[in-house]
Amino acid sequence: MSELLNPFTTTIPKLERVTDKYRFISTAEFIKDVESFGYKLEETRAPRSGLGMHSMAFSHPNMPKVEGLDLRLLATNSHDATSAFRLHIQVGVNICANVLTAFIPDLAAASRIVHRGYAVDKVAKAIDTVRNRVDYVLGSIDAMQLKDVTPERAAEFLTKAAELRDAKPFRILDLQEVRHSQQRENNAWNVFNRVQESLIRGGYSTAETVAVQGGTRLVPGRKAREITSVRDRVQTNYKLWELAVETLLKA
Secondary structure, three states: OOOOOOOOOOOOOOOOOOOOOOOOOOHHHHHHHHHOOOOEEEEEEOOOOOOOOEEEEEEOOOOOOOOOEEEEEEEEEOOOOOOOEEEEEEEEEOOOOEEEEEOOHHHOOOOEEOOOOOOHHHHHHHHHHHHOOHHHHHHHHHHHHHOEOOHHHHHHHHHHHHHHOOOOEOOHHHHHOOOOHHHOOOEHHHHHHHHHHHHHHOOOEEEEEEEEOOEEEEEEEEEOOOOOOHHHHHHHHHHHHHHHHHHOOOO
């Protein structure tokens, strides 16, 4: 498989193990199609090299305006035939520069645009499907902001959240460090954002196992690094969002 340094290239890469039905669609072409519906490309993330997953965040003047939040349409794609174009709802949290990707189970198929049979009308349909669920995401955020979190529920959330990264924290409570004064209140939204920022950006001490007489024990290790892979960022965000809705909003 050839290496592609520019993920937004229009050059057709040579791919192995793809059928004759697979059609290469450049991300540049996709961006042009999305922008034809009034969207504006605001930000991109790409791997340092290769054909891996990259992302594009689009704004639109008709996106709901919510104080403290920045809603965008997030698209992901790869040029190595491992993933189709997929659309997501991205929510930026202004006070901490967090960027989360909301998990919506029934969007999994409807927001996916395969390279085989790609057409601009399929892009339009996927965009409409995702946009129609923005209110669901905002409703979940409202519910989190109004929901006080008990220590027991927070502990359950933290324990499960710690399993979402291979770099496990030495002290689970470090994931809930308050980095911004506006997030001191222990409602579900603030708890979620604290943990999300820690998991994605890292900075906490990881747990390392060392040998001692009679066995092993955990000790503080190196600091966890930021998740830079687009695929890992999206997947971690998805899983954490789903976990927050299921755990922190539990009656």
